Amino acid sequence: MSTGKARTSLLHTGLMHLALIAYTALCLAPVVLVVINSMKSRAAIFSAPMALPGPKTFDLIGFTTVITQGNFAGYFSNSLIVTGTSIVAVLLFGAMAAFALSEYRFRGNTLMGLYLALGIMIPIRLGTIAILNIMVATRLVNTHLGLILVYTAQGLPLAIFILSEFMRQVSADLKNAARIDGLSEYAIFFKLVLPLTRPAIATVAVFTMIPIWNDLWFPLILAPGEATKTVTLGAQSFIGQYVTNWNAVLAALTLAILPVLILYLAFSQQLIRGLTAGAVK
């Protein structure tokens, strides 16, 4: 009986792992393709796109082109400024709104929550023309601020939705104990609730960061100028109507993966630490 059970569960876990491995391969394949081809000569990219770079095909021409020709340092810093500031703004304002929604009873609380969550269902790109008009009118076209404002608006609904759920789970007794101990509402928020919801905040940070870093749409429309170009937009300059410098494109994309990977590792570290820190009881 027990061996039979063990056998089925072995089969079960085996199948589960197979599915997970297949999914992982599916997700990683394009990334791997980009990375290995970025280190090959142009001829080798076309003759054997699946092959790993060998001694004969290894070529860093793409990276040297990217670093010497384009203004890639500038594009990188643009992406970092826009993404970083947007994440900070989304987390700060999202967490504050979530705290208000989860902690205080006021007229229209539920309605306000629904209104703020509406953005999850309606894509912000539907409003592109209106946004462009506003940006032109306020002279925010080709500025970091313009992009940051749009991304903050884009990230807030999901952040508020997730964080308010988590903040509801923070013990009411704990917040009340803090009130009796004389902590202000700000102190309760920053010193008590934020540290306790750190795993949720890390999750929101990851979900917010990746679409912003990878976005092509809004940089193309709102900030196509040389001074404010982001990495994804910068990589497009190597794609021409007739000739595309594939080495450079792939190298640029490879480089663009790095910062997001580092940020992800940093946040996921927080995520694990948050989960193991020990809760109220």
Place this chain on the structure above:
Amino acid sequence: MGSLHLNEIRKTFGTVEVLKGIDLSVDDGEFVVFVGPSGCGKSTMLRIIAGLEEQTSGHVRINNRLVDTVPPAKRGIAMVFQTYALYPHLDVRRNMGLALEQEGIAKAEITARVGAAAAMLRLEELLHRRPAELSGGQRQRVAIGRAIVRQPSLFLFDEPLSNLDAALRVGTRIEIAKLHRKLGATMVYVTHDQVEAMTLADRIMVFNAGAVEQVGKPLELYHRPANLFVAGFIGSPTMNFLAGDTAARLGATTIGVRPEHLIIRDDGVWSGTVIHAEHLGPDTMYYVETEAYGTLTIRTDGDTWHEVGATLSVSPMEAKIHRFGADGRTLG
């Protein structure tokens, strides 16, 4: 140290009235327990005293000072919660000292007060641990310590023993009683457990459905319950209630007899079949199914032995019969 006066406290949530005009005066040094079934409004009352909840109408005075608009931290109170509510990221020392830090009290003074409280509660060894590294009983002692260091005029306890296991509950209960004697502080304590209420209180306030059913000393409530609700709530196992002719003969709508006031005798006036017996050692409980009055509970000494299925006859002690009128109130 501190007194507390509640004046016509009402609280409504939407259309639901959870407190229907509560009046109470607690003297300096008194231990008052709010007891009642869950949802009776006792916790809401405590939270209003603490300032964590705002009353719809009525006034709260602590130490003869009107505190209706005073924030919790400035009311001169300290509160102990059911879930301990310790700050998970601070060690025991800082958990206990945080309120004093917020008040801007000097470091040396904080260390002294935390040290004194820790000594009183045997927490000296644990001062550098985090709450996650403490047992349930230790956590509740830290929570009590956090209340002591503030030297409040009023201690509030919100079901502090409910999360502890039975053995720890008794130990901590004794600890709280000792603390009350030692500090001579005014305490208000909320519980749904009538044993805690009976053992700790100078005075008990029985809540039911947002109103106070009776206020009195523990034994007063036991011997002279004001109505059916209090009679049924105080005492374990609960009082037996009999209606019909038996009650009418005594001029009441319902009569009540506590299980310990029924005597097993061959010529007893009420008889029935034993459906269950609980042998606790010092006491034995018999549950006897009678035709006319439903199940009667009998509490007797540990030496009797009657099998399930046996027939038992019992008589009430005449002087111990409680009589209730049609409105549920005790008849004089």
